[in-house]
């Protein structure tokens with residue numbers, strides 16, 4: 001898998017150890033300076049750590065981009081209360097493969113990030129909920145956790161600091177909905193992975209009804225660097241409202257797909273042309289999905305103008321999401337993209353909410369009818385209406401995640417959808 005060239009990424013945060021062979025071994029990670037920041041943090045006031053993370057402006061990398069320091073601020077400060085830190089390693093959004101990559105090469109960066117975060121938050125127990133299909137990564141992570149225990153970095157009275165932290169790796173079973181934080185909590189509790197209504201948010205009432213912070217792998221892995229180099233250094237990258245660097249998973253029709261750590265705010269076209277070495281076979285760019293399958297699609301024209309930060313993407317009608325960039329060249333069929341998207345969300349809906357359960361099914365049916373040549377042009381309006389009625393009315397955001405890309409495709413590629421329906425009718 002490709003990464004931005006060495007000179008670039010060595011200066012960055014998350015991939016800064018990736019050039020070191022076998023850095024997944026504890027000794028090698030330590031030789032490179034790993035766990036030093038953890039030791040230093042045990043001598044600091046936990047409130048100072050939280051303050052530094054808040055000042056860095058780090059935003060959650062799981063999709064919503066919620067400021068991490070603000071989320072941590074909602075958490076109980078009582079260090080004697082039982083509470084939890086959960087790491088979301090479910091990485092279920094189609095197009096996203098950055099967490100898996102990070103864990104595979106450097107699992108200790110997450111373990112160190114979790115220990116520092118747990119110390120700051122005063123939690124004594126943590127879980128890493130990892131996607132069921134990530135067998136290899138789960139094995140690497142389990143070994144890393146085991147080695148950290150042996151070295152005295154986990155468990156009781158860590159390095160004589162008086163701080164206890166027990167960390168468990170828990171494997172999921174491969175349901176998209178278990179990436180949603182309350183679905184993840186239900187699954188970890190041994191129930192069906194069904195989301196729960198918010199509020200109360202997990203920070204107040206989460207795992208086993210107790211205060212729980214849920215953060216993405218990339219979010220927690222950024223903490224040691226922020227503590228080592230400081231909030232001000234972190235903010236040198238990115239924009240005022242989207243500071244720092246981000247891991248982008250880039251797939252589709254580019255010459256050099258892979259995971260790249262790049263500053264937020266970078267122009268999308270620079271990502272494609274410079275880091276991914278252009279559209280494959282010299283083809284023309286047709287469209288880009290900028291933030292995973294839930295993000296509305298951009299036409300090539302918009303893709304050439306947009307900057308990869310939370311604000312600019314939102315202002316142009318989509319979202320940064322998990323940072324999964326899917327590049328589509330002129331040979332791609334937009335109706336195919338819509339079909340796969342609709343099939344996926346219908347399959348993954350947990351079925352608790354009527355707009356999501358029925359809406360995802362109806363949208364798929366409407367599309368499949370058109371595919372069979374039995375559609376009408378007015379089906380585009382019908383799809384748009386169904387999608388509209390699925391938004392903002394459900395327990396979790398999966399319903400919106402299915403509706404938004406559908407409406408995005410209708411808005412950006414209506415002409416191609418109309419031609420498709422007509423051609424299918426003719427070929428019937």
Ligand SMILES: Cc1cc2nc3c(=O)[nH]c(=O)nc-3n(C[C@H](O)[C@H](O)[C@H](O)COP(=O)(O)O)c2cc1C
Pocket residue numbers: 059060061062063064065066068071088089090091092093176177178179180181182214215216217219220396397398401
């Ligand atoms: C349907 C759905 C799927 C999600 N999947 C993931 C996921 O795979 N990984 C993840 O970290 N967050 C995922 N999220 C976001 C989580 O609910 C949660 O916001 C995130 O883990 C919080 O961590 P952060 O603040 O570090 O981003 C998903 C959300 C929804 C609505």
Ligand code: SF4
Pocket residue numbers: 177194195348349350351352353354356357394395396397398399
């Ligand atoms: S929106 Fe969909 S996935 Fe989320 S709880 Fe409701 S039915 Fe389940």
